[in-house]
Amino acid sequence: MARHKEFEISEVLDQAIHLFWEQGYEKTSMQELVEHMGIHRRSIYDTFGDKHALFMEALKRYSDIQNKKLVxxxxxxxxxxxxxxxxxxxxxxxxxxxxxxxxxxxxxxxGVLDSEVASFIEKAYDQTEELLYELIVHGQQKGEVSKSLDARELSYHFMNAWLGLRTMAKTATNKDKISSIIRNALRVLE
Structure with a gap:
């Protein structure tokens, strides 16, 4: 008889995301995942597969959560x-x-070592760029953004600014500096 899962998949994935995010893929062991997720090693393998498959599921969940905010x-x-x-x-x-x-x-x-991760992240970034493009085109249709500006290139600009901020957020403590970067990134619309 099959054993009933005694955990919520999204909750344990959130725990995996947090650990992978904090330590990175390579530094995270299966034992640490077992302890952090609060489920048995066998349950991890039965539900997600190996560590890499779990990592890909964690990336997908994180991407979905971020994408919902942007949508x-x-x-x-x-x-x-x-x-x-x-x-x-x-x-x-x-x-x-x-x-x-x-x-x-x-x-x-x-990204350089794992083509599956690189491909997934590239597609996630493409989705974000597309959302930015839609937002900019909508702004052009409403007359808020000059039609002389290339909406696609603006989507690249804001994607680059966003990625830069997401990278800086890892170590930056100067909120005024971050605010200045955001103001300057937006200046392209003036």
Whole structure:
């Protein structure tokens, strides 16, 4: 008879995300995952597969959570400048999370070494760029952003600013410096 799972998959994945985010993939052992997730090693293997498969599920969950925030921001169809400002500022809001960005950290750690991780992160970044593009085009249609500016290139610009902020958030403590970077990134819309 099959044993009933005694845990919520999203909850244990959140625990795995936190540990991978804090330590990185390579430094995280299966024993640490067992202890941090609060489930048996066998349950990890039965539910997710090996450590790499668990890591990919953690990346997917993190990406989905981040994407929902961005989709909600774009769906509001509010003014483009404050929406983009909010998009950039979301990076800095951390509640009980490690510094930086799990996706960026993972890309830096494994992107060159692991084609599956690199491909996943590239697709996630492409989705974010597409959301930015939609937001900018909407701003152009409403007359908030000059149509002389290339919406696709602006989406690249804001994606680059966002990734830079997500990288800086790992070590930056000067909030004024971060605010200045956000203001200057937005200046391209003026």
């Amino acid at each position: 909600a921001l774009v769906a509001k169809k509010e003014a483009v400048y404050p929406s983009l400002q909010r998009f950039l500022e979301i990076t800095l809001e951390k509640e009980n999370e490690p510094q930086g960005c799990f996706m960026v950290n993972s890309g830096v750690e494994l």
